[in-house]
Amino acid sequence: MANLNARRHERIDTPRGEPDSRPVSNAAARDKFRQYLIKKGLRVTNQRLAIFDAAFERKEHFTAEQLLDYARALDDSVSRATVYRTLPIMTESALLREVDIGTGEKFYHPATGESTQVAQVVCVDCDKIFEISAPFMEWYGSTVSSKLGLTPVSQRLQVSAQCDAFRRTGNCPRRG
Amino acid sequence: MANLNARRHERIDTPRGEPDSRPVSNAAARDKFRQYLIKKGLRVTNQRLAIFDAAFERKEHFTAEQLLDYARALDDSVSRATVYRTLPIMTESALLREVDIGTGEKFYHPATGESTQVAQVVCVDCDKIFEISAPFMEWYGSTVSSKLGLTPVSQRLQVSAQCDAFRRTGNCPRRG
DNA sequence: CTGCCTGCAAACTCTTTGCACGAAT
DNA sequence: ATTCGTGCAAAGAGTTTGCAGGCAG
Numbered sequence: 001m002a003n004l005n006a007r008r009h010e011r012i013d014t015p016r017g018e019p020d021s022r023p024v025s026n027a028a029a030r031d032k033f034r035q036y037l038i039k040k041g042l043r044v045t046n047q048r049l050a051i052f053d054a055a056f057e058r059k060e061h062f063t064a065e066q067l068l069d070y071a072r073a074l075d076d077s078v079s080r081a082t083v084y085r086t087l088p089i090m091t092e093s094a095l096l097r098e099v100d101i102g103t104g105e106k107f108y109h110p111a112t113g114e115s116t117q118v119a120q121v122v123c124v125d126c127d128k129i130f131e132i133s134a135p136f137m138e139w140y141g142s143t144v145s146s147k148l149g150l151t152p153v154s155q156r157l158q159v160s161a162q163c164d165a166f167r168r169t170g171n172c173p174r175r176g
Numbered sequence: 177m178a179n180l181n182a183r184r185h186e187r188i189d190t191p192r193g194e195p196d197s198r199p200v201s202n203a204a205a206r207d208k209f210r211q212y213l214i215k216k217g218l219r220v221t222n223q224r225l226a227i228f229d230a231a232f233e234r235k236e237h238f239t240a241e242q243l244l245d246y247a248r249a250l251d252d253s254v255s256r257a258t259v260y261r262t263l264p265i266m267t268e269s270a271l272l273r274e275v276d277i278g279t280g281e282k283f284y285h286p287a288t289g290e291s292t293q294v295a296q297v298v299c300v301d302c303d304k305i306f307e308i309s310a311p312f313m314e315w316y317g318s319t320v321s322s323k324l325g326l327t328p329v330s331q332r333l334q335v336s337a338q339c340d341a342f343r344r345t346g347n348c349p350r351r352g
Numbered sequence: 353c354t355g356c357c358t359g360c361a362a363a364c365t366c367t368t369t370g371c372a373c374g375a376a377t
Numbered sequence: 378a379t380t381c382g383t384g385c386a387a388a389g390a391g392t393t394t395g396c397a398g399g400c401a402g
Contacts, residue, residue: 043376043381064366079384084367102276102332104392105366121320130324136312141335144297148306150337156278157333159317161326219356219401240391255359260392280367281391 022074026056029095029110036093050075051086055096061107061129099129101158119157125166198250202232205271205286212269226251227262231272237283237305275305277334295333301342 033052037044054070055062062070064083071078087108090096099107101122107129112118119134134157141152166172209228213220230246231238238246240259247254263284266272275283277298283305288294295310310333317328342348 041381045376045382047383077384081368081385082383085382100276100278102274102282106278119316121324121326123326124329130326132320132323134316136316137333140295140310140312140333144295144308144335144337147308148297148337149340150297150299150306151340153300153336153338155333155335157313157316157331159320159331160329161320161324162329163326165325217356221357221401223358253359257360257393258358261357 022053026110029056033090033093033095036095037089040089042089046075047071047078047082048086048089050078051083052090052095055090055108056110058110061099061109063105063107065105067108100156101129117155119159121159121161123163123166123172124160125163126172128172198229202286205232209266209269209271212271213265216265218265222251223247223254223258224262224265226254227259228266228271231266231284232286234286237275237285239281239283241281243284275334276332277305277336293331295335297335297337299339299342299348300336301339302348304348 030049030052034044034049037048042048051067051071054067054074057070064087065080067087068078068080068083071083087096087098091098091108095111097109097111099109099120101107101120109129109131112131117134117137118131119137121130121132122128123130137155137157141155144150144152163172206225206228210220210225213224218224227243227247230243230250233246240263241256243263244254244256244259247259263272263274267274267284271287273285273287275285275296277283277296285305285307288307293310293313294307295313297306297308298304299306313331313333317331320326320328339348
């Protein structure tokens with residue numbers, strides 16, 4: 001959110017750790033990413049893998065700037081530009097989901113795979129983002145077609161909500 | 177969308193037309209706005225009224241930059257800064273609805289009053305924004321409460337859709 | 353008169369892009 | 378050896394803000 005992240009990372013001359021040797025919790029998704037790159041004729045670079053791994057380490061939603069930090073912890077040579085250039089690749093491959101809650105910056109989250117029809121619930125107190133399934137959105141798409149003669153491509157349902165506990169106690173139990 | 181709108185408007189010395197003499201199609205809403213300003217201890221300025229009138233002349237959704245143009249046609253002295261400072265006042269007063277379709281810039285539209293539960297359908301071919309009612313969103317809010325213990329504040333449902341006619345004929349019948 | 357509002361321009365935030373070097377195939 | 382990918386820094390786009398002067402109440 002703030003631009004306190006302007007810290008310089010001077011490139012070190014030690015050889016970078018082999019990306020394949022990194023402990024990977026999401027080997028399956030990682031392989032999908034690798035396959036996607038190859039299929040598209042894109043190159044499998046250490047930076048792209050580091051960015052991917054950084055993204056899939058995360059449980060919470062993150063911003064591009066945060067992802068830059070996470071990825072740099074894995075590979076010091078990752079730059080902001082490459083993060084921004086890699087994010088669309090990961091969203092197009094459906095491995096990452098982009099979430100725009102209207103705050104100016106976009107959030108990202110590893111796609112859970114199962115459900116494409118989810119709603120984001122954004123807590124105005126915590127700023128946390130929850131995802132819950134919204135199966136009726138599928139049905140809703142068909143009503144759009146019939147009413148407007150348009151074929152739905154994608155849908156987003158976002159709910160802003162306040163945390164009852166936070167309002168009472170000044171602390172959100174979900175935090176941390 | 178582009179920043180071609182940087183045209184200079186030098187201030188003219190002729191007295192500005194009385195804002196109240198402007199033909200107003202939305203006298204009721206205009207009065208609501210005036211009341212809202214007074215209630216909040218804000219001043220009723222010519223610029224604010226011009227921006228309001230410009231917004232309520234519009235049938236389509238518009239951006240802040242477009243609103244600046246429209247408002248300047250009514251009152252030459254309106255500046256970009258004042259447009260940006262007035263937009264939140266109009267949205268907080270529920271006279272204007274803000275629509276963020278994730279393209280970087282925000283769109284605005286006079287609130288139709290009746291329905292707070294509407295979905296935006298954005299045509300990826302026309303870039304047009306349609307609004308259709310989505311009454312189930314009210315019900316959905318309550319499921320959020322029970323599932324997460326959060327009280328919904330607002331909801332947005334946005335559908336991206338492609339125009340069937342445009343895909344076939346290369347022309348959208350809904351255009352202009 | 354008082355102090356909120358305004359226009360101007362500069363600043364800010366997030367994202368994209370041009371360029372020359374470096375690495376993947 | 379090619380050619381694509383990369384880091385850097387600057388540019389863009391949209392929005393916000395500090396300041397000195399202007400107008401509403």
